[in-house]
Amino acid sequence: MNTHSTLDALSNLVGADNVLTENAEVSFYTSDLFFEGVPAMAVIALGSRAELANAVKLCVEAGIAVLPRGGGLSYTAGYVQDDASLDAIVLDTRRLNQILDVNPDNMTITVESGCTWEQVSKAAAEHGLRVTMPGPTTGRYSTIGGSLSNNSMFFSSAKTGTAADAVVGLEVVTADGTLITTGSGAINNGVPFFRNNGPDLTGLFLSDAGSLGIKTAATLRLEPVPAGTAFTSVAFESFEQMIPAVQTVGRSGLATECLAVGAIGGEAGPSLHLTVEGYSQDIADAQLAALIGLMGPQGQPQEPMVPTFIHENGFGFVQSPLDPKGRLQIWTHGVFAIGQTLDAYKALRAVLDKHQTAMTEHGVDATMSFACAGIAMMVEPVLFWASKPTPLHLQGMAKVEAGQNTASDSADSLVREIRNDIRTAMDGLGAAHMQYGRFYRYADATAEKTVELLAGIKRIVDPDRKLNPGVLGI
Numbered sequence: 001m002n003t004h005s006t007l008d009a010l011s012n013l014v015g016a017d018n019v020l021t022e023n024a025e026v027s028f029y030t031s032d033l034f035f036e037g038v039p040a041m042a043v044i045a046l047g048s049r050a051e052l053a054n055a056v057k058l059c060v061e062a063g064i065a066v067l068p069r070g071g072g073l074s075y076t077a078g079y080v081q082d083d084a085s086l087d088a089i090v091l092d093t094r095r096l097n098q099i100l101d102v103n104p105d106n107m108t109i110t111v112e113s114g115c116t117w118e119q120v121s122k123a124a125a126e127h128g129l130r131v132t133m134p135g136p137t138t139g140r141y142s143t144i145g146g147s148l149s150n151n152s153m154f155f156s157s158a159k160t161g162t163a164a165d166a167v168v169g170l171e172v173v174t175a176d177g178t179l180i181t182t183g184s185g186a187i188n189n190g191v192p193f194f195r196n197n198g199p200d201l202t203g204l205f206l207s208d209a210g211s212l213g214i215k216t217a218a219t220l221r222l223e224p225v226p227a228g229t230a231f232t233s234v235a236f237e238s239f240e241q242m243i244p245a246v247q248t249v250g251r252s253g254l255a256t257e258c259l260a261v262g263a264i265g266g267e268a269g270p271s272l273h274l275t276v277e278g279y280s281q282d283i284a285d286a287q288l289a290a291l292i293g294l295m296g297p298q299g300q301p302q303e304p305m306v307p308t309f310i311h312e313n314g315f316g317f318v319q320s321p322l323d324p325k326g327r328l329q330i331w332t333h334g335v336f337a338i339g340q341t342l343d344a345y346k347a348l349r350a351v352l353d354k355h356q357t358a359m360t361e362h363g364v365d366a367t368m369s370f371a372c373a374g375i376a377m378m379v380e381p382v383l384f385w386a387s388k389p390t391p392l393h394l395q396g397m398a399k400v401e402a403g404q405n406t407a408s409d410s411a412d413s414l415v416r417e418i419r420n421d422i423r424t425a426m427d428g429l430g431a432a433h434m435q436y437g438r439f440y441r442y443a444d445a446t447a448e449k450t451v452e453l454l455a456g457i458k459r460i461v462d463p464d465r466k467l468n469p470g471v472l473g474i
């Protein structure tokens with residue numbers, strides 16, 4: 001089948017209204033918040049899991065690569081193709097938004113992959129429950145499929161880890177259109193409640209950036225919403241003074257959310273913001289008191305406006321990918337062992353200090369943030385600069401104020417250079433990553449035999465390399 005007849009067949013499958021082929025429309029879907037991609041042939045919006053499976057089969061048989069896309073809020077070229085010689089079609093999964101089963105008996109929720117985290121939270125909340133990792137801050141827009149393919153963290157992460165840790169089982173389409181179930185849901189007569197039924201095939205498809213399969217549905221673990229919540233914020237004189245406190249919080253397992261942030265080179269020192277939850281208010285208060293005791297006397301307690309605001313606003317906390325001044329912002333993170341936090345800070349600080357003169361010249365500001373995901377520490381320099389927002393910056397989320405920014409090629413290229421240097425410094429410390437895509441270096445930074453094994457699995461599930469080719473470097 002040639003590409004035109006494939007497009008006709010896809011149009012018959014999903015309905016002509018769900019196929020975009022105009023360049024202006026397609027280019028919106030092929031650039032993320034940082035990388036501009038090669039335009040795809042088309043974008044198709046799938047309306048059912050069967051449609052998705054058939055669409056993948058049709059595309060792959062016609063030699064067309066498929067680029068899965070959920071909310072589109074990643075910024076590591078996860079769905080952005082850079083190979084102009086490739087015929088590719090974007091699979092927009094956002095119409096796959098059915099809540100398939102809320103099961104308070106088994107404490108699981110099964111949802112289609114295009115559901116947003118907010119949708120899932122609302123469905124669980126009707127039963128007084130929530131997903132053990134309720135979602136990233138972008139949960140109003142980002143999808144279960146996108147977040148599980150990136151891996152993701154924020155709400156509850158200090159206690160329960162990442163989005164991948166909340167997954168009990170998956171349904172995934174491989175390149176020949178086969179639907180595969182993982183976990184105990186795959187047992188004959190079984191139900192999804194137990195991920196490690198034999199080898200962890202669920203884990204194989206998590207954080208894969210869509211390179212091993214396209215997720216159609218996921219079963220996530222639920223927990224009761226705690227009745228008690230307590231907050232604290234603490235200001236520090238320096239990152240060096242704050243980091244031991246952040247490490248103590250991560251090691252204690254007492255906080256639900258732990259976010260620390262400070263400006264690089266600013267007058268004010270960094271601050272740490274904690275949310276602690278408990279079965280009752282008394283228990284939450286007692287846990288917070290214990291945590292404050294563990295952190296010791298360093299730092300100045302502040303009114304906990306930040307954690308309270310985040311908790312009260314939930315997924316409404318993030319309204320825009322632009323900063324409050326209407327500038328672009330970009331995040332580059334590494335995931336480190338808690339014990340490495342100070343070394344990570346020093347290495348990343350050295351990168352920012354090296355560029356400080358050029359940053360001042362081009363109006364590029366930086367912050368560094370730290371967030372706990374269980375015993376992992378996410379360290380994330382963020383760069384802010386005035387430049388032209390992409391269509392995705394302006395259309396992707398609500399209430400965006402574009403500001404008066406005009407394109408600044410020199411600031412853009414400085415930001416690219418700093419971001420690459422940050423990645424290199426992280427490689428030097430053996431950092432792990434979420435959101436692998438095409439920016440972070442999985443294959444180059446990972447043991448050869450491990451990459452060979454993964455590439456071998458890719459050859460089985462995707463022999464022609466048509467599932468998001470190039471991500472993870474495989």
Ligand SMILES: Cc1cc2nc3c(=O)[nH]c(=O)nc-3n(C[C@H](O)[C@H](O)[C@H](O)COP(=O)(O)OP(=O)(O)OC[C@H]3O[C@@H](n4cnc5c(N)ncnc54)[C@H](O)[C@@H]3O)c2cc1C
Pocket residue numbers: 033067068069070071072073074075077078079093113114136137138141142143144145146147148149150151152153154209210211213214215216318320321434435437468471
């Ligand atoms: C302002 C802002 C705040 C953010 N805050 C957080 C945060 O708190 N925590 C955090 O972890 N991240 C955060 N992010 C990053 C981003 O929101 C998350 O990575 C989110 O999980 C992406 O979900 P998405 O649906 O937008 O994925 P997309 O960007 O659409 O896709 C992500 C990756 O998954 C693949 N993919 C998408 N759907 C599927 C599927 N069904 N099957 C297989 N592969 C698929 C894509 O090809 C791509 O490689 C933030 C981003 C912004 C802009």
